[in-house]
Amino acid sequence: MKTNVIEAAVIADPDARLAHEIKERQRVRDKRAKLLKHLFLIVLSFVMIYPLLWLVASSLKPENEIFGDLGLWPSRFEWSNYTEGWNALPVSFTVFYKNSAIVTVLSVIGNLLSCSFAAYAFARLKFNGRTFFFGLMMMTMMLPYHVVLIPQYVLFLNLGWVDTYLPLVVPRFLAADGFFIFLMVQFFRQIPRELDEAAMIDGCSPFKIYWAVILPLSLPAMGTAAIFSLIWVWEDFLAPLIYLNDVNSYTVPLALRMFIDQEGQSAFGQMFAMSVLSLVPVLIFFVAFQKLIIRGIATSGMK
């Protein structure tokens, strides 16, 4: 009863009305801030997207216009860059896409499985030598790739793996990329340890904990890793360059490198057209998988 009286007094009070007004003003300000934020993002978007526009524009220009005129709009649309570019090389891009798809899908699966295994061990399991091996793992990331290229080539040559996809795929099933291990370690360590312990008491083996607790709770990290892994493998050209000899087994990025001859006849228009197309699968995957990152909200907020 007493409190009601007080409330009534507050509403009648001019100060309270002022407070109300301030609140209202703040709402307007929030709205304006949101608008500004959008404006900023749009401008930023343009800066970010400009090169792609340029790339698309170039892919639609006749060969002899691409470099003479750097405006975005072509004088006429050269769609043939796409249609002819697809079949411009000795092997059709259909084959290159198929090859890339095989290598990429296997590599992504391999990366996610093997790296999350290693990361789980480093982040959650206690064993002698953990710090030592973690240090070694970090070290493998620090040596410039170019100097291990040749010894590695010789190794794979002796295994009889050159000119097959094995050198591209097998290392990924063996957690060769420390980046993903370290990434997952950092995310796994954020998961409350009591969940592992609860699962342990619930009768879970370490593998079951990994599979039923850690993995489902790391979807944002796994999604991120999947996206990176896919993009990097899809765009990787150094390993395919070194290990693939037969043009029929080339991947898309390697095929793109066949268009340009610094010393002779190049086909820039077709190269740009195929470059644009090569982004499509990656973009689709990106848009699809970033949902995993968003869904992260659902799994967080333990306490």
Next chain:
Amino acid sequence: MRKFFRRNTAGYVFLTPWLIGFFFLALGPILVSLYLSFTRYDMVSAPVWDGLGNYQYMFEYDRRFWKALEVTFTFVAFSVPLRLAAALGVAMLLDKGLRTIGLYRAIFYLPSLLGASIAIALLWREMFGLNGVINQVLSMVGITGKGWITDPDTSIYTIVVLAMWQFGSPMLIFLAGLRGIPRDLYEAAEIDGTSRFRQFRRITLPMLAPVIFFNLVLQTIEAFKTFTSAFIISNGTGAPADSLLFYTVYLFNEAFKFFRMGYASALAWVLLLIIAAFTALAFATSKYWVHYENERD
């Protein structure tokens, strides 16, 4: 003994794929490269033992080695903080509220998708050239520009800008990290009337510390190893006037252009030591600012 097995089995079982990969695929080549760093090796004929010759030459005679170090350190010093700041800033903008976020996220990742392709090299030279977009914008505000990318004093910063512009991967990692911060922490702070800045300092930064740490370490490693962007933009030469002579560009040219794989290996191991020192420093300081939720040691 049984206790020893019980303690270690699970860890080693999970580590097995990595161990196989490390011992059978990685370790050999790494050791070979270490061996080669003590040899003269032109890749066509067999390596010839040269003791510390490569290292001696590097530190006593090789002016370009020091130049490459200077270029690389400059790049690391500028690009790592700027790129992380850009990535974190945009990630935080994208973390809350807006409905069109998915679209923005894809757009902001685009530059990273384009990577360091020929197209980017052409475009970058164009944009930062004498008559490029940058100078056109500058002239609108009355500043006379110059050939940013062709002036040895400024060319490195165009690569820094390129690195900043391609902030997609750290951004994505930050986003994933931000998703892990419980919303109710912010709600509580909101109710307490904590300012946005304080929320950032008291909630976001500490909660994100493991992810910031990851990005810092990885971006530093990557920055030291930066190769493709500098390589394609300078047509592999490090021009103008060696101002884009990134360490790995120099290393690559020594190896594959001048057939000195032994020397290149020595360069690589020196770089490894430098990076290792920085990483060790980061790990050593991390216990003062990176805390893991519910972690017991």
Next chain:
Amino acid sequence: MKLTRRTLLGTMGAAAAASALPFKAMAASQSIRHFWWGNPTRDERTFKVIEMFQASHPDIAVQGETIGWGDYWTKMATQTAGGNMADVIQMAHTYIHEYVQRGGVVPLNDYIGNGIDLSHYDAGANDIGTMGGDLYGINIGATCPSIPYNKRVFEEAGVEFDPLAWTTDDFAAACEKITSSTGGAVTGSEDLSLYMETFEIFCRQSGADFYTADGKLTMPVEEVAAWWQMWKDLRDAGVVEGKDQTVQLDKGMADLGLIRGTTATTFRWANQTGALQGLMQDPLGVAIVPQRAGMQSGHFVLPSMFLCLSRDAGDVPAALAYIDNWVNDEETLKVLGIDRGIPPSQKGRDILAPQLNETDAMVVKYFGDTQSQILSTPNIGPKGSGEVRDSFMRTGTEVVLGNMSPQDAADQFIHDAEGILIRASR
């Protein structure tokens, strides 16, 4: 299909290594690999040639392997290091000495006239591929230095000159005329001061060569200084492209002022004219590298590409049959066209004559017209000459940027070059 199966097995782990072995066994039979750097047109032509060869030689399987120029050398070096070079490889004059001097390619002397018929080749056509008396690289396309120029710009500026006999003074005058008549929108020429290839002709006009036959540095420091001085004067006069474009090294065609429409000339090997023309709308002409008044001609011909037999060649007879077919078979020569350069034999040129387009015809004519200006063939550089070229560009950059005088830079460059050669010879 074969690869797919292998790949799937591969995912099962190390045991799958065995499944990749059949490939090795296959390689041991009558099969060879041919590796070249290419582009879509060249790849198409080359695969057609391989197809034709296999039709006529059913017992020999040829695997064609190709990639763009930039990546070619990385892969080549890696394969060489692994002892897994293709049997037949394509070489460029800028790299062949590196591989010859280190034993990456083998001499062909024993097979000439005994497996490979080169009797129809022009005299001296294989001189550059011959080192220390042994033939290592067979010329599969000749080329020569040239100054491609934008005909429209030259005509509109009213420049009249003899493309086969102009002097450095004519060149300077033309640059001046073009620059002033376009109000600076188009400069006369790209600044070629960092093009060591162009400098080589300039230097040879004085009678001096870069290197002796046994690889000693003989380029006179005065010539280097004179070269850089000449371009400095042109730059100071504002009639050549500014330093911004100049200090970018090893530009691709797409970055050339000639293609962008900001300069009227540049330097290229004559066989690249067709590729340049493909990227431009204005018609191109070709001229010689300008002559210095009162001096001899520095012009020369060199193979733009060589075919070589690699150290790792397994089935030598099959490889020889392939090479022989390449240089002799009329249908093959027809399919190859002048994509790799002008055929170094009258026979080859005669076969191609009817099928040449306008630009190609012009280039072939230029090639023929300049034959009389050839006095000698330059000696091939020693190990380290690639690095000397880099050093030339780097030191020259200091002149372009105004940090050094041409004379100081020339002194510095020669000093550095000697150091480089000593280090490379170890």
Next chain:
Amino acid sequence: MAGLTLRNVEKSYGPLTVMKDMNLDIHDGEFLVLVGPSGCGKSTLLRMIAGLEEISDGTLSIDGKVVNDLPASKRNLSMVFQSYALYPHMSVRKNLAFGLQNLSMPRAEIARRVDEAARILQIEPLLERKPRQLSGGQKQRVAIGRSIVREPGLFLFDEPLSNLDAELRVQMRVELAALYERLKTTMIYVTHDQVEAMTLATRIVVLRAGRIEQVGTPEELYTRPANLFVAGFIGSPRINMLAAQVEGSGAARRAVLADFRAFALPDLATTDSALTLCLRAEAIRLGGGEVQAEGRIKLVEYLGAERLVHIVLPSGQTLLFHAQGADSHRAGETVTLGFDLADLHYFDTAEQRVETVAGQGAQALTA
């Protein structure tokens, strides 16, 4: 149903030993509460029992079987965590069923147990929700539910109520007590809150710095604290402590206090010249008692049925007095207060309880 035995259990992290020579017998079917200030090792002890923490030395047996090397899941126990540790990505039903599925129990049996637990804990309407859609109390019930569906021989609780607000805590405490009454299964419960310990336990273990200070029923701990630490830790309001000097010798020994008049000591099993005398708040008598002093009332806390009166003595020491709710004393009044010798607890300089020789517990626990 299970009884536990700890023999010479030791716990060390590298060179740091946090627990040494821990000996404890836990009887089948008792509700044992481990209590102590933070850092006393109570959680570590619980986690060692659970199998989450390695035992560095000594043996732990359950039902007479040494289980040191037995993984947690094989020890037939369940545990409720302070943070509840519900699996955030599983529904409540899934959370309850998860452990049973791991035992590959028939589907129907799992459903039966889950439904029964849900009924007991009144969380049936919540079964399809995710943990993040639950309030703190609801999460707590689910966490308890998860442990009872397993029908274990041993329940472990690690400060299960500390994240709840006061009202819920009291309610859940009652429910836990009811649950124990219903199941009569061995329960080991860790808390730092002595009220929880007193209300729930059949026996309490008071721990400090990795050592057991006292084991006993709540009554034993309250009425006969073994040392000063237990005396101070158990009981609310906190026990009053008075420093005393011992003068004289033999039968003529007297205790000299700052504010009270000196009095003759009973026959004590100690010869120390200084003692600490402890006195429960309810043992203080206003205006009466065998030993008296003057004091001024500083503060009166009104708690409804009772009042807590803070009295300042001339030396500045404050004593707590437990008064009736209807008591009429006001702050600022000066009062005479006293106590009876029989209500005193004596502690020697080693802070150990000293018994009166005449008393029944002549054998000191310190022996």
